[in-house]
Amino acid sequence: MSAADARFSQRKEPVQARSRLTVKAIIEATAQVLVAIGYERATTDTIAARAGVSIGTLYQYFPNKESLVTALIKNHVDEIMRTVEAALTEAADAPLESALQGLIHAGVEAHRADPALHKVLFEQVPRNKLLGKHLDTSGKLQAMIEAFLCRRAPGLPRARTRVVALVLETTVEALTHRAVVDAPDWLRSREIEKEALMLLRPYLLEAVT
Amino acid sequence: MSAADARFSQRKEPVQARSRLTVKAIIEATAQVLVAIGYERATTDTIAARAGVSIGTLYQYFPNKESLVTALIKNHVDEIMRTVEAALTEAADAPLESALQGLIHAGVEAHRADPALHKVLFEQVPRNKLLGKHLDTSGKLQAMIEAFLCRRAPGLPRARTRVVALVLETTVEALTHRAVVDAPDWLRSREIEKEALMLLRPYLLEAVT
Amino acid sequence: MSAADARFSQRKEPVQARSRLTVKAIIEATAQVLVAIGYERATTDTIAARAGVSIGTLYQYFPNKESLVTALIKNHVDEIMRTVEAALTEAADAPLESALQGLIHAGVEAHRADPALHKVLFEQVPRNKLLGKHLDTSGKLQAMIEAFLCRRAPGLPRARTRVVALVLETTVEALTHRAVVDAPDWLRSREIEKEALMLLRPYLLEAVT
Amino acid sequence: MSAADARFSQRKEPVQARSRLTVKAIIEATAQVLVAIGYERATTDTIAARAGVSIGTLYQYFPNKESLVTALIKNHVDEIMRTVEAALTEAADAPLESALQGLIHAGVEAHRADPALHKVLFEQVPRNKLLGKHLDTSGKLQAMIEAFLCRRAPGLPRARTRVVALVLETTVEALTHRAVVDAPDWLRSREIEKEALMLLRPYLLEAVT
DNA sequence: GATGAATGAGTCTTCATTCAT
DNA sequence: TATGAATGAAGACTCATTCAT
Numbered sequence: 122m123s124a125a126d127a128r129f130s131q132r133k134e135p136v137q138a139r140s141r142l143t144v145k146a147i148i149e150a151t152a153q154v155l156v157a158i159g160y161e162r163a164t165t166d167t168i169a170a171r172a173g174v175s176i177g178t179l180y181q182y183f184p185n186k187e188s189l190v191t192a193l194i195k196n197h198v199d200e201i202m203r204t205v206e207a208a209l210t211e212a213a214d215a216p217l218e219s220a221l222q223g224l225i226h227a228g229v230e231a232h233r234a235d236p237a238l239h240k241v242l243f244e245q246v247p248r249n250k251l252l253g254k255h256l257d258t259s260g261k262l263q264a265m266i267e268a269f270l271c272r273r274a275p276g277l278p279r280a281r282t283r284v285v286a287l288v289l290e291t292t293v294e295a296l297t298h299r300a301v302v303d304a305p306d307w308l309r310s311r312e313i314e315k316e317a318l319m320l321l322r323p324y325l326l327e328a329v330t
Numbered sequence: 331m332s333a334a335d336a337r338f339s340q341r342k343e344p345v346q347a348r349s350r351l352t353v354k355a356i357i358e359a360t361a362q363v364l365v366a367i368g369y370e371r372a373t374t375d376t377i378a379a380r381a382g383v384s385i386g387t388l389y390q391y392f393p394n395k396e397s398l399v400t401a402l403i404k405n406h407v408d409e410i411m412r413t414v415e416a417a418l419t420e421a422a423d424a425p426l427e428s429a430l431q432g433l434i435h436a437g438v439e440a441h442r443a444d445p446a447l448h449k450v451l452f453e454q455v456p457r458n459k460l461l462g463k464h465l466d467t468s469g470k471l472q473a474m475i476e477a478f479l480c481r482r483a484p485g486l487p488r489a490r491t492r493v494v495a496l497v498l499e500t501t502v503e504a505l506t507h508r509a510v511v512d513a514p515d516w517l518r519s520r521e522i523e524k525e526a527l528m529l530l531r532p533y534l535l536e537a538v539t
Numbered sequence: 540m541s542a543a544d545a546r547f548s549q550r551k552e553p554v555q556a557r558s559r560l561t562v563k564a565i566i567e568a569t570a571q572v573l574v575a576i577g578y579e580r581a582t583t584d585t586i587a588a589r590a591g592v593s594i595g596t597l598y599q600y601f602p603n604k605e606s607l608v609t610a611l612i613k614n615h616v617d618e619i620m621r622t623v624e625a626a627l628t629e630a631a632d633a634p635l636e637s638a639l640q641g642l643i644h645a646g647v648e649a650h651r652a653d654p655a656l657h658k659v660l661f662e663q664v665p666r667n668k669l670l671g672k673h674l675d676t677s678g679k680l681q682a683m684i685e686a687f688l689c690r691r692a693p694g695l696p697r698a699r700t701r702v703v704a705l706v707l708e709t710t711v712e713a714l715t716h717r718a719v720v721d722a723p724d725w726l727r728s729r730e731i732e733k734e735a736l737m738l739l740r741p742y743l744l745e746a747v748t
Numbered sequence: 749m750s751a752a753d754a755r756f757s758q759r760k761e762p763v764q765a766r767s768r769l770t771v772k773a774i775i776e777a778t779a780q781v782l783v784a785i786g787y788e789r790a791t792t793d794t795i796a797a798r799a800g801v802s803i804g805t806l807y808q809y810f811p812n813k814e815s816l817v818t819a820l821i822k823n824h825v826d827e828i829m830r831t832v833e834a835a836l837t838e839a840a841d842a843p844l845e846s847a848l849q850g851l852i853h854a855g856v857e858a859h860r861a862d863p864a865l866h867k868v869l870f871e872q873v874p875r876n877k878l879l880g881k882h883l884d885t886s887g888k889l890q891a892m893i894e895a896f897l898c899r900r901a902p903g904l905p906r907a908r909t910r911v912v913a914l915v916l917e918t919t920v921e922a923l924t925h926r927a928v929v930d931a932p933d934w935l936r937s938r939e940i941e942k943e944a945l946m947l948l949r950p951y952l953l954e955a956v957t
Numbered sequence: 958g959a960t961g962a963a964t965g966a967g968t969c970t971t972c973a974t975t976c977a978t
Numbered sequence: 979t980a981t982g983a984a985t986g987a988a989g990a991c992t993c994a995t996t997c998a999t
Contacts, residue, residue, distance in 0.1 A: 159456065174960090176995085177958090177962095177997085184995095245456045245457060248454060288525060288529060292504065296500055307493075320497060323532035323533070348978085348982095384985045384986060386984065386986060394969080577874065579874050579876070582972060584972075595976085599979075604973065662874070677926070702939075705926065712922070714915065717918045721887070734911060738947065741950035742950070766961095791990080793990090802965055804963065805962075808962075813991095
């Protein structure tokens with residue numbers, strides 16, 4: 122871990138069980154406070170209080186406010202990644218169409234976990250500095266999809282593959298995000314998956330031809 | 331304008347030519363400062379200094395920091411609206427396919443105006459309170475597209491029309507936005523328009539059948 | 540007029556009729572604004588607006604905010620003085636008891652003119668600096684009463700005279716002021732005058748014996 | 749304590765001994781600064797500096813400037829109340845005349861404690877909003893005297909009792925206050941008590957008959 | 958390790974006053 | 979003279995962070 126990164130990661134690795142619980146409580150409290158009152162109004166004091174620890178204890182494990190959010194984002198993003206990765210792995214040898222279906226399903230699932238947190242994280246956390254970097258699911262997801270396509274459509278020029286991956290990732294993410302924010306019912310009912318498939322299947326099939 | 335709204339609009343209508351210039355300079359400075367150092371680090375002092383006026387002058391026309399950003403957003407959003415609206419009007423009687431082409435083109439054009447500002451506005455301005463409302467281009471654009479589809483595909487059930495409009499709006503916006511942020515060249519070259527058409531044409535044609 | 544005093548008096552004597560009207564309007568507006576929103580929240584802008592003149596014009600006649608209040612106080616205090624003085628003059632040769640009655644009546648009358656203004660002037664205007672001096676009705680009234688007593692009870696030692704004058708002035712002022720603030724009905728009905736007479740007559744008669 | 753009142757009371761109960769000292773120091777500093785430079789010119793920065801703490805510490809215990817003065821006033825008013833209450837309790841069964849003497853003495857004593865603070869508190873603190881309410885000794889004292897009279901002169905109609913109590917309270921308060929401001933020697937020598945008795949004894953005796 | 962008291966740089970905002978037109 | 983745009987010193991208050999106990 123580089124010195125620069127140290128500013129945004131945890132201050133010390135908690136080795137004892139109690140410490141690990143404390144850290145977990147603080148991250149959980151961060152999530153709750155963010156969801157409850159938004160990023161701007163969230164203060165380290167509020168978070169410490171919510172976690173049931175003193176402000177001093179909070180700073181024993183996290184060097185600054187940003188690191189709290191970073192940790193939260195990491196958890197959230199990692200989970201999304203795992204979900205999508207699992208879907209792509211499973212679809213490794215399936216027909217392209219059902220692979221797409223799996224990808225869409227994974228995207229939707231990823232958002233159904235904690236929509237409120239997702240919303241606040243992606244809408245209110247400022248994308249400057251490192252926070253933005255950590256939030257960049259898109260880039261990583263795109264890369265995963267690109268790799269998948271490389272294997273499944275080896276004939277496609279690399280530049281095309283990249284564009285198709287970008288389109289897939291962007292579209293799935295946008296539709297699910299929009300559903301989270303503006304049409305939660307649509308998300309819950311999974312109608313959204315049908316619609317996304319209707320949109321992306323023809324595109325994908327034509328693209329890989 | 332209601333009393334509540336007064337908190338977010340201008341404080342005093344500039345009547346003399348001099349003051350109208352001042353207001354313009356302040357809004358312009360707000361844009362520059364936001365782009366240069368981001369929403370969070372932008373202070374009213376910085377903005378005033380950048381505009382070449384005293385802090386007192388700034389507050390003579392804008393009741394608080396938020397109102398500055400609101401004014402900026404209004405300008406930006408209005409321009410996007412005008413662009414899209416013009417495209418839809420022009421395509422009123424054109425074949426559906428070229429209407430779609432027009433819509434995509436308008437969406438791309440809207441983002442080409444001031445990509446840096448667009449980025450900071452949509453990524454860093456917190457979506458809580460009124461600021462979010464003003465930023466809500468999506469809702470308005472979706473409504474415009476929905477109205478257009480109603481006329482062009484009267485047979486479609488209303489619920490379907492709404493969904494299709496949502497998908498069109500979300501997709502065009504997402505692709506362009508993504509291009510602004512991650513692939514400016516793609517945006518400049520207009521390759522993006524071809525790709526979007528490739529994605530949306532089959533979907534739209536099937537949907538309206 | 541000394542240089543120091545110049546800071547708190549009017550900037551220039553208005554010689555033309557129009558100017559005199561303007562000055563009057565400004566003082567009147569000061570009174571209205573003070574009564575309406577209190578001393579602390581009253582701003583020179585508000586006062587100018589209320590007077591229907593620009594802030595620049597206001598400063599053409601009054602060098603600063605304090606001078607506005609000073610002028611207002613002067614008017615108010617002068618009127619009180621005139622009222623009391625008239626009462627004492629009229630009672631110059633009357634029996635002591637009816638002189639007291641006249642004094643009390645004058646005191647009450649003085650407060651009945653504009654109770655709201657009186658209240659705000661005496662409760663909210665800070666008594667530091669010169670403003671306090673101008674508000675000092677007590678001292679002047681006490682002196683007037685003392686002079687009156689000197690003539691009517693020449694045998695009384697001067698020190699006693701002074702104390703009696705102080706008690707008279709203080710008591711009448713306090714009762715009327717209290718009535719203005721806490722018991723306006725009592726003031727309007729003039730019951731207060733009877734009560735004050737009941738309190739002060741025995742005292743005065745015994746004192747001058 | 750209601751949420752609304754929270755704005756004017758302390759923010760956080762000091763639990764450690766250290767912080768209790770801090771709070772005391774801040775209140776004491778408030779008194780000193782008010783006496784030294786007056787209410788209007790007193791700033792929270794000045795007060796914090798005077799107390800030897802940082803501005804942040806001040807705001808940890810007091811939510812705003814007003815609450816500082818409120819705390820001060822509460823202390824001061826409570827002490828006055830206690831003094832007068834003790835006097836009335838002690839005089840519960842004494843002859844009316846010595847009860848009056850006790851009341852006057854208590855009134856004078858109450859002002860001898862910290863005349864300078866009393867002066868600034870009652871002359872410079874604006875009587876609007878809650879500050880006024882807290883300053884309202886008169887109402888409470890009047891009620892105490894009224895209750896006392898009810899017991900000692902049960903035959904008196906209630907309306908008369910109220911008026912007599914008002915007159916007693918107003919007069920004692922006015923004379924002592926006047927002494928504090930304009931004639932400190934008179935206050936110190938206690939001559940004032942004799943004079944007040946001379947004024948109020950005949951009135952009280954006649955009133956309760 | 959935990960606590961919470963203390964810190965103070967940094968922001969927003971007001972308003973009396975000046976000055977160009 | 980009148981106007982109102984412009985000024986900027988000053989003040990209230992916040993909150994991330996440190997440190998003594």
